[in-house]
Amino acid sequence: MAAVRLPLPRAIPNTPTRKKEKHIVTKEQMGKILERFPFGHSCYLPLLLAYRCGLRLGETFAITWEDINFEDKTLNINKQVQYNDKHWYFTDTKYKSDRVIDIDDFILNILKKYKTQQLKDKIYYGEHYTKLRVNDKKQINEIEGSEIHLVNIRENGTYIQPRVMQHCFRIIHYKLGYEKLDxxxxxxxxxxxxLSAGANIKAVQERLGHKKLDITLDVYTHVTDEMRKKTLEILNKNIN
Structure with a gap:
């Protein structure tokens, strides 16, 4: 390694960095999105779980009713779904970031409504209601394995796959005009x-399942001005 020369700090890489630009969804935009995908639509709950709970896509579509504690108002994030060999299957969370998060009253009430509706649907469809299972390969299917009770299902019990969000965001991009959002x-x-509301940075990191605090801190770039104002207010009020 004695002959290896390190690049200069000002050196520009041949391949541009592929870091994706982050975008914020405004309250107005979110209102329009939920107006287009209202309660009962297959995309409604996945949209809310990301917006109000900060879940990753694979985590959202892996939630079962057993993961939700309605009494303690918590959600246990302990797996995600991925696609391989023509099957959706359960796997560990990204970076093995299992966690239990608190859920707000709004989401809690929405989940209660979904559970009540699913019980009604199960009675309505009777023997024609689809029972989802997971086999020894952790594949989600309708034939073999232990029965599972996924949250994101259609009225007849079939699984709502994460790919539904591709269609959802095509509409968001080209019908609603929010092309930069994903x-x-x-x-x-x-x-x-x-972070803007002053939440503890470590608590936010744990809630999101970020492996390192630096990843969470990176979000500060979007709230710098607001944070500066709050810091100045603290200085003016508490330091003489």
């Missing part, structure tokens, strides 16, 4: 709202 924008917006 599913991760909702998670990023959730983080930004918490």
């Amino acid at each position: 599913y991760h924008s909702l998670r990023h917006t959730h983080t930004t709202m918490l």
